[in-house]
Amino acid sequence: MTTIVREKARLDAALIRTQARFVELRSAAGPDPVFSEFAASEIAIELDLSCSAAAAQLKLAHTVIYRLPATLAALEAGAIDLGRARAVVDATDSLSQVHAAAVEEKVLARGGRASHTLFRQALRRAVLAVDPDGAQRRHEKQRRERQVRIGPLDDGMAELWAFLPAAEAQAAYQRIDALARCAGAPDDPRSMDERRADVLTDLLLGRHHDYEPVHIEIGVIVPADTLLGLTDAPGELAGHGPIPAGLARDLACAANATWRRILTDPVDGSLLDVSRRRFPSAALARHVRTRDRTCRFPSCRKPAAACDLDHVQPHADGGTTDP
Template identity: 50%
Template sequence: MAFAVRVVRRLPGAVKALYDGAIDLARLVALDRLTAQLADELVDAVATPVLAKGGRPSLAAFEQAVRRRILRVDPHGSQQRREKAEEGRRVEMRAEPDGMARLALLFPAEQLWAVWARISHLARGMRAGDGRSFDQRRADVAYGLLMGADLGRVPVEMQVIVPVETLLGLAENPGEIPGLGPIPAEVVRQMSEEPLCTWRQILTRRDSGELVDVSDRRFPSAALARKVRARNTTCTLPGCDQPAVSADIDHSVSWGDGGKTREGNLAPVCRRHHRMMGRRKRHPSPMNESPRPAGWQMQQGAPGHITWTTPTGAQHHTHPDNYTAE
């Protein structure tokens, strides 16, 4: 009765759409639930444009449309509710029949999306044909990670579609994580300022939706990695003959210092020397001075042409392999 009274009072247009068969009861329930925190004067501004485009192909698509509209109509309120909801993040466990139990995580959506992507990636890489389903492998991966098993590093790329004006702080239109749905503009901006983030921004124009640019990603694509390894077929540190096929792809100018993931800033470096380079970074500097690099340094003037500077100041040069030379 409370539900019926509430939707008749706050969502008369949605009740009419239900009567006309434009939406079903599940969509009306979702619309009521998602707009429950909105002031009455904002509910119609959300419901009317959403209902004008029908019930969408699926309930999930309908819910995403509602959330997207809420973020546009009430961006500041959405951010405040997001911050309050984030304070309630938690882990819960519930007993299930037959000696089973259920573990539930309540976290910000983009964080759990990254967790889900990593678990799924690791599960796909496990040996198939052992009788386990993909869901079972994913469950085993999750248990192993929580119990401290070293399952290796997995780069997770998160695509966030966001208008240029939102990223620049000129508008509050929400971002969109494909497959997950809209996220508040402020959350997108916070993600874009994280130097260790490994996600790619897909920039669009607010008016036309036209693609403006696809920003750099921290990890190179498979095609770019193959090209870099074919260009320099061994570790590029002078004197090292470890094959590039098993080497890491390193940034000449590190990602954290603004280096781009481009062919001219990438080179294969074996794991041992890559770790050595990781310890080269910086020494403390006096106040008002920029940090002083220490140890081995690499500078790539042209793709594959690398100048290495040793800790003593000596320089060595590495060149791309020439496939036409005798």
């Protein structure tokens, strides 16, 4: 199976080279390659695509060839697949050529990761690291575009969608999830998804149903030198992923007790200020969940706070209760 996947990646790279050459042959005059209005139509007919999908493929091919040669090389070698190559294109779209190359070098040096989600998270972290000023500007711009939308769905349903800053969205979800876990009786027939949906609706419509207060704690993981303002290395929001250094500093210094500041060593990333039996102490449990951040099964992104703690070596077989 691995051989087939690598061969498919090689063929995808060959198609990218072919499409990039086609763009050259159909480009209008000028410094930027703007292919003719009919180029995408020609590709669409050949590959049974819509014109918009064909245009997107041509743009992807040109970008990979001329801006991201290391990504193309990794695709040809089977180190990454086409989905990961697209992720590199998306992540570096707003960066300069120099910064894009630096992101490629950082991320591709460790391969494709265990999943697309982990690969995209690595890309976000690298973008924040190589262009911290730009990352802060982009965050501020995106924050100004926060919004809520509604759209109709089939069978009498609808979709309510919100575009929010990551910190507020993470805290809101944690509160909804905690209330939903407390809301159901043992014989409640609803699934957790149903209960979360009901809690959200109750809160928005003012039907509180005497929900018990719940404690929400969101970890803001900050390298010590970032918190001190010595560098702009990205921080991390537990359950979300990398965030700009400026945002990490703001959250870590906030007075709101919802946020727990977690300092890490800038050299090796080890935890500095989370304190340390068969069952772990509260401090040790917090330490492990903070360190691991998510479920340890490859590709699983379930937040560590929602996972079970267990010994690597069974306690009955002599396993110790330590980090």
